[in-house]
Amino acid sequence: MKVVKFGGSSLASAEQIQKVFDIIKNDSERRIVVVSAPGKRMKDDVKVTDALIAYYQAYKHQEDLSVHQEWIIERYRIICTELNLDDSVITDIQKNILSLALLPVENRFTYDTFLAAGENNNAKLIAEYFKVKGLNSRYVHPQDAGIIVTSDPSNAQLLKTSYKKIKYLTELDEILIVPGFFGVTEQGNVCTFSRGGSDITGSILAAGIKADVYENFTDVDGIFAAHPGIIRNPHAIVELTYREMRELAYSGFSVLHDEALVPAYRAHVPLIIKNTNNPDYPGTRIVTKRSTKGAPVVGIASSSGFSSIYINKYLMNREVGFGRRVLSALENLGIRFEHMPTGIDDMSVIVRSKYMNKQQEKALIDNLTESLHPDELYVEHDFSIIMLVGEDMKEHAGVAARASRALAVHGISIAMISQGASEVSLMFIVKEKDEKEALRAIYDEFFFEI
Amino acid sequence: MKVVKFGGSSLASAEQIQKVFDIIKNDSERRIVVVSAPGKRMKDDVKVTDALIAYYQAYKHQEDLSVHQEWIIERYRIICTELNLDDSVITDIQKNILSLALLPVENRFTYDTFLAAGENNNAKLIAEYFKVKGLNSRYVHPQDAGIIVTSDPSNAQLLKTSYKKIKYLTELDEILIVPGFFGVTEQGNVCTFSRGGSDITGSILAAGIKADVYENFTDVDGIFAAHPGIIRNPHAIVELTYREMRELAYSGFSVLHDEALVPAYRAHVPLIIKNTNNPDYPGTRIVTKRSTKGAPVVGIASSSGFSSIYINKYLMNREVGFGRRVLSALENLGIRFEHMPTGIDDMSVIVRSKYMNKQQEKALIDNLTESLHPDELYVEHDFSIIMLVGEDMKEHAGVAARASRALAVHGISIAMISQGASEVSLMFIVKEKDEKEALRAIYDEFFFEI
Structure with missing residues (x-):
């Protein structure tokens, strides 16, 4: 059983979401799908999450909200239209985006609830699309997935007891679409993780269900042996240990936020970094112990x-x-x-x-x-x-x-x-x-x- | 003006003391001479200082003292005889050695006074010999040399005010013979340094009079580039900085006790390690800053x-x-x-x-x-x-x-x-x-x- 996570650029448009669908359909082991909010479609695009931050600021300072609301809703509307989804999908998203402005401004979880809407609506949209395309799939709210966290806004920590609840996800038949980046407190408040966004949700779920592998889809073919900005056409790394990845990440490689990987690392779940735009490429496999002897320097x-x-x-x-x-x-x-x-x-x-x-x-x-x-x-x-x-x-x-x-x-x-x-x-x-x-x-x- | 220090093996016998005499006579800049107690004459010999420790133990435990007293006096007597010194010299030494047993056992400076007798009697003996040989020399007790120390038995620290008193030694005409290893407290008690013995006395005097150089005579030609026990005929080092010597001393080279060198180091007095048995050999010069550019590894x-x-x-x-x-x-x-x-x-x-x-x-x-x-x-x-x-x-x-x-x-x-x-x-x-x-x-x- 595999946990698969897609980053924002993999979900930025209808075209990208169709690629994601194919990736899930092509491997029946891919059963839990963690999704980010729609990212950039091109270089100067705005991420939905950043638009939500601007929306929250306007709301907090009692400025005009409509420009923010419309921009966000429009982003989702374009995707829904291109994917031929039923109007009810965008209507629900619209309702949700507008309803954020009704939250009490003084509540310390309001900011996190604004931000989490990016992932949450995207997960609902994608689950709907998968269903339309005939895949037995289902949206699962982090609360129902068992991601219960501490009451530290923007810095949630998973409660250790959560892993028991997460485990039951293996008993469900459907392909589960889970929004990344946030959990729910014991009191039911939405609370986001500090950094590493959806990576940490995928890592937690992979550890919780003891996945065979945690596939992390990005927009690169994997990890290179050196920075492509300095070395022309560097070698791609086939296999890497978690320790090696940590050393490389510390010294300038930026692929995944390493704190996000702790749950997968501790549960000995291998991680594969793959490219949504080139899914047949094997990518880079990150493991606890390497299976093969390699060159001295990876x-x-x-x-x-x-x-x-x-x-x-x-x-x-x-x-x-x-x-x-x-x-x-x-x-x-x-x-x-x-x-x-x-x-x-x-x-x-x-x-x-x-x-x-x-x-x-x-x-x-x-x-x-x-x-x-x-x-x-x-x-x-x-x-x-x-x-x-x-x-x-x-x-x-x-x-x-x-x-x-x-x-x-x-x-x-x-x-x-x-x-x-x-x-x-x-x-x-x-x-x-x-x-x-x-x-x-x-x-x-x-x-x-x- | 040079401060010259001789170790125990350089003063173990009449033959060695004659060499020391020649060394002093041959360079009129050698004006302050720090001497150790007689050391080993051969491999299994006993150092006078070790004999004094045994004498102190016997005295403290009220055992028979005569065997210890006689052995120590005999060591000096042999030297006096071979140097043709007047009987009054050994008589004075004998009196001093016997008088140690009259010290109050409970006094916390008694142990240090026993030990210091090794250097002190040797300095008197050598000053007498130099005089007989026509050198204008004089025995100077550490108290008169201005070496005033803290009241920490076996761990004396020089009082900073001492340097002023030491400076007046430059005004004396004679060659001054100063016993190493001990100073005197403000209350007049003999108190020895912790380690490094006479090296530290020489280092203090060299710093105090701002000597042009501090010559430290031992039984080796200088410092080798590597341990002669591992490398056959290693190169001798001509010049070394204090920092280099510290690194080498830390890592296994044992020539001088490095704590002893702090006063000379801080006063920027160059140190030369020379061989009493081969005084024409230039030895190894230890300086604050090297005058010449050398090989990368010394x-x-x-x-x-x-x-x-x-x-x-x-x-x-x-x-x-x-x-x-x-x-x-x-x-x-x-x-x-x-x-x-x-x-x-x-x-x-x-x-x-x-x-x-x-x-x-x-x-x-x-x-x-x-x-x-x-x-x-x-x-x-x-x-x-x-x-x-x-x-x-x-x-x-x-x-x-x-x-x-x-x-x-x-x-x-x-x-x-x-x-x-x-x-x-x-x-x-x-x-x-x-x-x-x-x-x-x-x-x-x-x-x-x-």
Whole structure:
């Protein structure tokens, strides 16, 4: 049994929804379908969810609502018309969109209810279309699907007891169409997830029914071994472990929101990233444990915007608690640290520059100067990380040698290397200006001959 | 003006003291001479300081003292006789050694006074010998040299105000012979330094008089680029910075106790390590800033006995304070950490195995399991670090590539690499069984052709 999730661009138009229908029809294992709100049809289009946010703002500030209401309803109307759906479908959607403006403005779940309407109406529309086309399908509200969440508006957490209720979905015969992005509290309020939108609903349902696989349909063929904006025609990755995906996501790959995947990851459900517009392409399979032995490096990511706080003090190493005191100073100022490589008498703390503003930086320097009396203390900006990822890297002794030689050959100086801290990655830190050339040099070293 | 310090083996016999005399006579800049107690004359000999400890134990437990007293006095008598010194010298030493047993046992400075007698009597003896040989020299008690310390028996710290008093030594005409290893409290009690013995006295005096150089005479020609027990005939290092020496000392080189060097380091006094038995050899010069550009790697050290605590948790990276909590857990258990390389969802904490016993290890695992709920947590033992050291390494992009390739060629797997955390070193962690081969492979790579 498969849980299948479609993103906004896969459901942005009648044409796309017809593709989705074919995808579901062609595999009888695809039994639970999680849908997003209609996304962009072209580059400068507006997503329905963003239109709903604007609608909510107008409603909250008591501005004219009709322009927002009409735009949203029109988006659905176009789809209904092109799909030849009965008028009753758009009439119901219209009623729902208009009724949002009747909600009490002071209720803390109202904003979430506005937003959830994008997915909810789309799910109803799609279920109706599937039925018309002869598929035994049924719309299921998250409440009926058992997605019961905490009362944290825009930041709902699934209640652990929900999994029991979700499990009963396997006993239903129909193809179930479930709107993504929101759950319902025990008191019956609509409450959305923080981020990752519909991905998390799919992940929860896949974990709850212990699906054989969780298929996540997007508009790309899968995950590439390097960023297509930097590397021309990069290799597509066939299989990836969750750990590898995490490392790549951290270092700049943006495919799925990784927090969304926790339920599927913990339930050991494999995830497949597929393309709605090219459904026969196998896509990228993300698994807990890889079945095949692969090349040492499966992907190379890069990410800019890092800063380094360098601290040196003669005999630092003898001062018990030095490292902990540095980290406490950061924590007290609300600065998140990413890495803390240490020498004997020196350490660098690597942070994402966006998480340390000028005030925080100054306060940190003052604080560390006063409390630690370092011999040297300075902050450097504009670093990028280059991350080589691969579960089998450990068994290939030469990876670090090959990668660092490739950088040396191109005259790129390495600010830092860290290998072995993670079992699945090797990290280089270079100056931002060298990032692209460094990525290309390393990509060529590991993928060129293949 | 130079401060010159001689270790115990340089002063163990009349023959050695004659060499010391020649060294002082041959350079009129050598004006302050710090001496240790007589050390070992051969492999199984007993150092006078160790004999004094045994004497103190016997005295404290009211055992027979004569055997200890006689052995110690005899050590000095042999030296006096061979140097043809007047009987009054050994008579004074004898009186002093016997008088120790009259000290009040309950006084907290008595132990330190016993120990300091080794250096103190030797300084008197040597000053007398120098005078007999026609050198304008004079014994100076640490109190008169201005070495005034805190009242912490066996762990004295210099009072900062002492430096002013020390400075007046430059105004004296004679060659000053100062016993190392101890100072005097403001109340006049003898109080010894914690470790590093006479090295710290020399370092304090060199800093106090702003010496042009601090010459430290030992029984080796200087510092080698790698351990002579592993590498046959390793290159001698001509010049080294204090930071490089710290890195090498940390990773297994044992020449001087590095805490002892702090005063000289902070006062920017260059240190030269020389051989009493080969005084014309230039030795190794240790400076704040190197005058010449050298090879990228000046020394390679290795050290065994490290353990790694590996922690993995999906999305660890998102948990603010994770790293700090791990370090606090170690600190609470009194486990000192050496390094903490981090991946995205994993971190390793490297500790010296001797600082984490079985109970501490178990408590740590229990504690971390309970407080952090990691996905994986395990401890591995028997690691060694290989440390490549050199201030100019940063400017040579290929060092990491060459070193890691050398290891790969020898089939040695690298558990971890850390470069750039320290500005002057590159660290590899390998399994202990591979340590020697790894050191040889890297040494050959960087020093073989030279």
